[in-house]
Amino acid sequence: MPINQPSNQIKLTNVAIVRLKKGKKRYELACYKNKVLEYRTGVETDLDEVLQIQQVFTNVSKGAVAPHADLQKSFGPKSTTESIILEILQKGELQVGEKERNAKLEQTHTEVISIVASKCVDPTSKRVYTPTMIEKALAELSAKKREEGEEGAPRWSGVTDKKSSKAQALEAIKALVYHQPISIARARMRLRVVAPKRVKEKVMEFIEQVEDEVYEGGNWECTAFVEPGKYKSIADLVASETKGKGRVEVIDTAVVSEGDNS
Numbered sequence: 001m002p003i004n005q006p007s008n009q010i011k012l013t014n015v016a017i018v019r020l021k022k023g024k025k026r027y028e029l030a031c032y033k034n035k036v037l038e039y040r041t042g043v044e045t046d047l048d049e050v051l052q053i054q055q056v057f058t059n060v061s062k063g064a065v066a067p068h069a070d071l072q073k074s075f076g077p078k079s080t081t082e083s084i085i086l087e088i089l090q091k092g093e094l095q096v097g098e099k100e101r102n103a104k105l106e107q108t109h110t111e112v113i114s115i116v117a118s119k120c121v122d123p124t125s126k127r128v129y130t131p132t133m134i135e136k137a138l139a140e141l142s143a144k145k146r147e148e149g150e151e152g153a154p155r156w157s158g159v160t161d162k163k164s165s166k167a168q169a170l171e172a173i174k175a176l177v178y179h180q181p182i183s184i185a186r187a188r189m190r191l192r193v194v195a196p197k198r199v200k201e202k203v204m205e206f207i208e209q210v211e212d213e214v215y216e217g218g219n220w221e222c223t224a225f226v227e228p229g230k231y232k233s234i235a236d237l238v239a240s241e242t243k244g245k246g247r248v249e250v251i252d253t254a255v256v257s258e259g260d261n262s
Helices: 035-040 068-075 081-091 098-119 131-143 165-179 197-204 228-242
Strands: 016-022 025-031 057-059 093-095 189-196 209-216 219-226 247-252
Touching: 016 035, 016 081, 025 057, 025 068, 025 081, 035 081, 068 081, 098 131, 098 165, 131 165, 189 197, 189 228, 197 219, 197 228, 219 228, 228 247
Parallel strands: none
Antiparallel strands: 016 025, 016 093, 189 219, 189 247, 209 219
């Protein structure tokens, strides 16, 4: 005799679970592995690529679907299934096995070190640091105890699985520049850009800091700081938009001061 599965139960396999406690109740989403972090960092925007099923559960493993009345009570009477799913996706805790979590943290650690090494230099010699040197400096910061008067200072306590590698790398750079476990500063090129005013808005997407700018007739001339990796993008953009009439000049491979925390 066949066994009838209850109508409020859905069986799923190979699932990544996102869990959120709300109004004393636990709610879960069944997601595809690796897609939750991509969604949270903006890499993935299609919910169908993130969710195995657009359904809210009380227990994904048991296939128990959350009752509508409980959802309305926890999230509010005007909430929709989509708004509830979005809240759980953004605020919920991703449940992963210890082995998976450690592998992901190791990958994130490597990516953060690589990003920091690519964006920082020794301000005196203007030479880049190796990933190993950056790793040692960050390890020193992780072990450093907070001192009196440093309550608002940038801190570094190691990587987490709750933020993107890029966001964590920027936090690491701020902490390194502030505490100076090694003599370090963010690398920046100083450029002069000459182009029609209509090109300014597009060029500004690549610029970190404007030092000076002037307008003459229909032209715009700007002296600014950019990350070295952005130079080619700016040069290609100006060449394309002005058909070779604009120009981008490297004034100096400059660095910001050690006290810059931006």
